[in-house]
Amino acid sequence: MIVTLPEGQAHTGTGLCLLPWAVLPFVLTIAAVRTTAALLAAFLSTTVTISVLTVGQFLQSDTLIRVGGGFGFLTAALGLYGAFAGLVNGTWGRDLISDPHLPRPRQTA
Secondary structure: OOOOOOHHHHHHHHHHHHHHHHHHHHHHHHHHHHOEHHHHHHHHHHHHHHHHHHHHHHHOOHHHHHHHHHHHHHHHHHHHHHHHHHHHHHHHOOOOOOOOEOOOOOOOO
16 A cells, blocks of 8 residues: 655655654664764764754754754764774774773662
8 A cells, every 4th residue: 555645744654754763863872972082972962963864854944954964064073083993993903093982880789
């Protein structure tokens, strides 16, 4: 069965498609809190990007969609930096590119 929306409701379909994808990076952001700064920043930026794009679609706001696109460029830059730092630091076996590990809470016995 093919479901079609009236042309004037396409934004609702796009918003509904983006909505679950806004939840996934949020969950991954929570998991990344105990990893590296670059990974946390990339997931946080991804969460903001998709959330802003989702709201922009539901509200039919060109401004929010453009802001979401801007955050998308930031997300790409953070992802490239994190990948570069991980590759270089892993290859050389030391921290040549700054990507600090985030502190882990002390465990009590």
